[in-house]
Amino acid sequence: MVREHLIYTHHALSIGITDTRIASQREQHHTLRVARVYADGCVGLASAYGDVPMAALEQQAEAALTIGVPYAPAPTADSTSSGSVDHHTMSGPDLTRFTEDLLGRLRRECPDFIFANRVIQESKQLQLHNDRGMQHTFRSREAGVGLTIRAKGSPNIIDAAVGMEIISPPDPAAITRHVGARLDRWNEVEAPTPGKVQVVFEGLRTLELPFARDLRAQVFHSNTSMFQREHAPLHERFVLYDSLAPRFGNPAFDNEGTLRNDPELRLLDASGVRSVAACKRDALRYDRPVTGNGHGGHTSLPSTAFGHLRLGETCDDLASLIGGQPTLWIDLAAGSDCGPLGDYAVPVAVAWILDEAGQVVGRTGGFTLTGNLFEMFGADYLGTTVTTSSPYSHDGWVGTRMTIAG
Amino acid sequence: MADPQIAFPAGVYSDVRVETRSKTVITTLNGEVIDATTHNTRGAFVRVLRGGIWRMASTTDLSEISGLLESLASGDDVANDTAFDPSERLVPHQATVHRYQDQRVTEISMADKLTLLRRFAGPVSTCELLRQHRAIYADFHQERLFRSSRGAEVRTDHQQAGLALAVTVAHEDSTFSDSLQVAEPSFDILLDQDHESRVGNWLERVERYVRDAVPIEPGKYPVILAPAVAGVFAHESFGHKSEADFMLGDVASLESWKIGSQVGAETLSIVDDGALTGSGYTPYDDEGQPASKTWLIKDGLLRGRLHSAETATALEESTTGNARAMNFKFEPIVRMTSTYIEAGSDTREQLFERVQDGYYLETFKHGSGMSTFTIAPSLAWRVRDGKIAEPVRINVATGSVFETLGLIEAVSDEVQLTPSVMGGCGKMEQFPLPVAFGGPFVLVSEMNLA
Numbered sequence: 001m002v003r004e005h006l007i008y009t010h011h012a013l014s015i016g017i018t019d020t021r022i023a024s025q026r027e028q029h030h031t032l033r034v035a036r037v038y039a040d041g042c043v044g045l046a047s048a049y050g051d052v053p054m055a056a057l058e059q060q061a062e063a064a065l066t067i068g069v070p071y072a073p074a075p076t077a078d079s080t081s082s083g084s085v086d087h088h089t090m091s092g093p094d095l096t097r098f099t100e101d102l103l104g105r106l107r108r109e110c111p112d113f114i115f116a117n118r119v120i121q122e123s124k125q126l127q128l129h130n131d132r133g134m135q136h137t138f139r140s141r142e143a144g145v146g147l148t149i150r151a152k153g154s155p156n157i158i159d160a161a162v163g164m165e166i167i168s169p170p171d172p173a174a175i176t177r178h179v180g181a182r183l184d185r186w187n188e189v190e191a192p193t194p195g196k197v198q199v200v201f202e203g204l205r206t207l208e209l210p211f212a213r214d215l216r217a218q219v220f221h222s223n224t225s226m227f228q229r230e231h232a233p234l235h236e237r238f239v240l241y242d243s244l245a246p247r248f249g250n251p252a253f254d255n256e257g258t259l260r261n262d263p264e265l266r267l268l269d270a271s272g273v274r275s276v277a278a279c280k281r282d283a284l285r286y287d288r289p290v291t292g293n294g295h296g297g298h299t300s301l302p303s304t305a306f307g308h309l310r311l312g313e314t315c316d317d318l319a320s321l322i323g324g325q326p327t328l329w330i331d332l333a334a335g336s337d338c339g340p341l342g343d344y345a346v347p348v349a350v351a352w353i354l355d356e357a358g359q360v361v362g363r364t365g366g367f368t369l370t371g372n373l374f375e376m377f378g379a380d381y382l383g384t385t386v387t388t389s390s391p392y393s394h395d396g397w398v399g400t401r402m403t404i405a406g
Numbered sequence: 407m408a409d410p411q412i413a414f415p416a417g418v419y420s421d422v423r424v425e426t427r428s429k430t431v432i433t434t435l436n437g438e439v440i441d442a443t444t445h446n447t448r449g450a451f452v453r454v455l456r457g458g459i460w461r462m463a464s465t466t467d468l469s470e471i472s473g474l475l476e477s478l479a480s481g482d483d484v485a486n487d488t489a490f491d492p493s494e495r496l497v498p499h500q501a502t503v504h505r506y507q508d509q510r511v512t513e514i515s516m517a518d519k520l521t522l523l524r525r526f527a528g529p530v531s532t533c534e535l536l537r538q539h540r541a542i543y544a545d546f547h548q549e550r551l552f553r554s555s556r557g558a559e560v561r562t563d564h565q566q567a568g569l570a571l572a573v574t575v576a577h578e579d580s581t582f583s584d585s586l587q588v589a590e591p592s593f594d595i596l597l598d599q600d601h602e603s604r605v606g607n608w609l610e611r612v613e614r615y616v617r618d619a620v621p622i623e624p625g626k627y628p629v630i631l632a633p634a635v636a637g638v639f640a641h642e643s644f645g646h647k648s649e650a651d652f653m654l655g656d657v658a659s660l661e662s663w664k665i666g667s668q669v670g671a672e673t674l675s676i677v678d679d680g681a682l683t684g685s686g687y688t689p690y691d692d693e694g695q696p697a698s699k700t701w702l703i704k705d706g707l708l709r710g711r712l713h714s715a716e717t718a719t720a721l722e723e724s725t726t727g728n729a730r731a732m733n734f735k736f737e738p739i740v741r742m743t744s745t746y747i748e749a750g751s752d753t754r755e756q757l758f759e760r761v762q763d764g765y766y767l768e769t770f771k772h773g774s775g776m777s778t779f780t781i782a783p784s785l786a787w788r789v790r791d792g793k794i795a796e797p798v799r800i801n802v803a804t805g806s807v808f809e810t811l812g813l814i815e816a817v818s819d820e821v822q823l824t825p826s827v828m829g830g831c832g833k834m835e836q837f838p839l840p841v842a843f844g845g846p847f848v849l850v851s852e853m854n855l856a
Contacts, residue, residue: 016460016737018651018654018655018716019654019655020655022459022484023459023460023716024459024460024461024462024737025459025460025461025462025481025484026460026462026463026464026737027462027463027464028463028464028735029463029464029465030449030464030465030466030735031466045443046443046444047443047445047446048445048446048447049447049448049449049466050448050449050466050467051466051467060444064442064443064444064516066516066517067432067439067442067516067517067520068439069439069440069441069442070438070439070440092482093482096482096484100484114654114655114656116651116654117834118834118835146834148834150652150656150659152655152656152657152658152659153656153658153659153662154656154659155647155659155662155777155808156776156777157646157647157649157652157776158652158776218435218538222537222538222574223537223576224537224538224574224576224581229579281440299443299445300431300433300441300443301440301441301443303440303441334774334775334776334778334780335772335773335774335780335782337771337772337782337801337802339801340580340581340582340583343801345782345801345802345856347774347778347780347802347804349776349778366777366778368780368802368804368856370801370856405624405856
């Protein structure tokens with residue numbers, strides 16, 4: 001019998017914002033304890049928040065073995081790692097003062113808008129170890145500003161949203177300028193013109209659904225992945241990675257304890273599928289290599305999922321990406337869908353009109369963008385920038401062409 | 407389990423919410439059990455109102471509660487401390503509403519739950535086009551104790567047992583995925599249902615769909631929404647707009663969102679009701695205020711908003727029992743409970759007979775709503791001469807929310823609510839919160855389909 005423990009400690013200070021003012025201060029401090037027990041090809045799990053003795057959880061996990069959840073692979077053994085990521089953090093009073101300063105500037109300089117949501121600072125520690133020599137630890141300290149934005153009088157509940165990671169000591173004036181650079185153009189509205197258009201996104205998040213869905217071992221085994229069919233070729237400079245790099249807040253090990261020596265797993269490029277994501281269970285079940293993709297909430301057994309999907313960089317910055325062409329920055333999409341053959345439908349609530357240099361000069365929205373994945377990342381792919389989309393992000397700009405549905 | 411000792415600090419309003427919760431999830435993939443876990447939680451969330459600002463903390467050490475309250479009552483001030491006092495809206499109720507003390511899902515064995523799940527998914531063995539299937543049994547039992555410095559003491563419980571089945575089928579070059587879910591307040595009620603017929607009938611439609619579905623010509627058409635689709639439309643397109651925290655600080659929005667304004671067809675009434683049994687059941691909210699049946703729209707006229715104490719105070723309206731928190735780690739914010747379009751007078755058959763050439767959206771993948779709403783249909787059908795005809799592939803149904811509300815021509819005479827078995831509603835950082843949504847069958851005279 002192998003016994004495994006996962007201890008996740010989370011501490012967060014959060015300043016709640018309503019009507020561009022501080023409405024609340026919240027402190028959360030929790031420890032989650034998880035016990036897993038492996039025996040005779042099965043696994044049992046038990047978990048609880050708080051100061052519950054691990055021995056009690058182990059007993060519950062052993063009792064759960066009777067359900068017979070199969071776990072054929074050997075538990076990770078003789079594997080150790082220790083990692084951390086430390087972004088800039090502040091004391092509680094400093095966090096409050098920073099928030100007051102920022103909100104005061106936003107009230108003065110963006111008076112036609114209402115800001116809400118929160119500033120949050122988190123400290124997390126994940127420990128995963130067992131009695132077979134697995135010992136992994138990862139610690140992160142991160143802070144961020146998440147703001148929803150409404151124009152006064154707007155019929156929408158949200159008109160725009162800004163998410164910023166506080167990577168270095170934050171400058172409220174610079175953040176206000178960053179937010180204001182687009183809001184200053186809020187009233188420069190143009191109706192969308194149906195047809196093909198050059199678009200950019202901050203990172204891959206809005207478009208990642210088909211990759212996250214169809215590049216998993218289970219889907220390949222069922223022969224229903226769009227990447228198993230004949231399709232138009234992907235761009236020669238297109239590369240898709242699953243990243244466990246610390247800058248994205250991920251440990252180098254997954255929830256099964258598999259340690260990736262290279263945090264960047266190459267999934268897909270112009271030559272085809274390079275890796276199919278598989279946790280240890282799926283790897284054994286579907287006869288695939290283990291890729292360190294055993295993720296999921298700690299209170300359930302790991303399953304195949306992704307850390308951070310990103311594209312390989314192809315050019316320096318936004319100006320070089322858009323090549324002097326009219327471009328829309330897709331800022332707020334109300335959901336996104338992709339059919340089984342790669343057909344996207346992205347309902348766009350807010351898009352910013354960019355000039356040749358990549359500066360915001362106006363706004364549009366209220367249309368649906370369509371496109372096929374193999375064209376968007378094939379012949380229509382513009383590339384991905386090295387320069388991040390903002391000083392508060394780790395992702396570059398992703399550019400392609402899509403069609404505004406008429 | 408004994409109640410924690412709570413000493414409220416003097417001179418400030420404060421409250422405490424203690425939550426005990428047990429959750430079980432069993433998952434099978436292609437018939438093999440891949441997960442079977444139970445997770446137990448006991449924690450508390452404390453709030454102190456000082457200087458018009460909530461000071462809050464959560465803890466799993468219930469012996470810390472009084473100390474946390476004292477610490478929050480005496481901490482640093484914030485520059486914009488005000489005299490704003492949302493606690494004035496908080497009536498200190500004393501109530502115990504326990505409906506689920508008997509037939510607790512926690513007393514059912516994992517083996518029995520797994521047996522039910524296998525029975526529920528059993529009909530997949532007859533599905534010739536099946537490529538994979540994932541079945542889930544999920545239940546929870548929770549108890550909440552709310553106490554305040556003004557003498558409120560409210561005890562409530564909530565429970566649900568649910569089943570979900572997601573399938574992927576393929577025929578030649580076509581693949582299609584769809585899902586089905588059902589939930590009841592107790593395991594025994596779930597056990598007694600004819601799942602074989604329900605699942606079998608659904609799988610027949612799914613197989614027919616992947617074999618025969620054809621694309622549509624994009625355009626504007628009469629559309630009938632099944633109760634689940636009508637519900638997600640009401641929830642996403644109008645329900646969130648009714649959450650009063652989105653209107654704070656915006657005089658112009660309040661003016662354009664004036665109670666009594668015409669916002670929809672006369673056939674349309676939309677309600678939020680926390681007293682209804684189901685996923686959104688909230689007899690008392692997480693500020694100790696009782697559930698109420700709140701008309702958001704009545705006979706086409708804007709009738710009300712959903713409130714917490716904070717929003718009710720700011721807008722000088724009454725609380726509505728809609729201050730909900732996802733779990734003990736979070737503060738209550740304005741959330742929906744069970745939100746639905748009220749029934750009308752047509753039978754389902756009469757509703758369909760109104761449509762000579764249109765479409766029927768039976769299930770959906772997801773929906774969202776800004777001033778333009780979007781629904782991604784899953785199972786969809788052509789309607790010809792009042793009858794459901796061939797299956798069709800529709801990528802998206804979209805339109806202006808307010809235009810569409812005005813184009814609701816008729817609603818049928820029976821409401822069905824869709825539960826949240828695994829997912830729920832998301833707002834800011836709090837996802838997923840169990841809610842229910844639904845309605846009758848709804849005929850919209852014109853909707854954009856592509």
